[in-house]
Amino acid sequence: MITLLPSLLLVAFGGAAGGVLRYWVARLTTDWLGHASWGFLVVNATGTVAIGLIAGLTLAPDTLATGGQAHWTLLATGALGSYTTVSSFSLQVLELSGSGKYAHALGYIAASFAACISGAALGLWLGWAL
Template sequence: MTGYLTEIALVALGGALGGSARFALSGAVARRWGEAFPWGTLVVNVTGAALIGALAGLIAPEPGAAPSLWLLLVVGVLGSYTTVSSFSLQTMALARGGQIGAALANVAASVGLCLAACALGLWAARIWVG
């Protein structure tokens, strides 16, 4: 049970760090470019996807394993840093506000850019590792 409690503590610590980083970066982007479009959430999710891809290439655990670094950085930090819930709510707010084009653009940009960023991060990590 001690090992499991350590794993929970690593995820919790990472979650606190990732959530704080998301709040800071998303807020900074929103203050810079405004809140008419969810730029802050888009920037957070794309950078998080790139980092998750890179970490998958660098420290991906074996199937069924849960190494401490993966739990801390990927599950904790980046799991809390990225946010599908904010993306969903902001997209719905755009649609409900009659901004259907902006809502669709947010979906397309978020999904497309996040997948591309994750693939690029994974590719870069594999090139770096060799």
């Protein structure tokens, strides 16, 4: 078990790294595909793969005793907590709907759920396999 101050430092360091990575991935994807919603979709989808993988690698009882909790705090809580953009997802749906792009909004919702849920399952499976 890690104590409060080291935990806060792990979350802060991971959060800083995750925020920078989120900006970079979303910016590159948006520049490439031309709309911010695709950048957020890529961030959320890759974030769910990563959190599934981290869960598979660190949440087993034997890994928690050997430092898995610190890895979870740094990577899942810190880095992925600032990397994924569920709040941005919600805003994108509202913006698309508000501009009358209902089909795009529904497609974005469906694609996000499909990518994120299957991504988390894939990451979890990979974590267990390793």
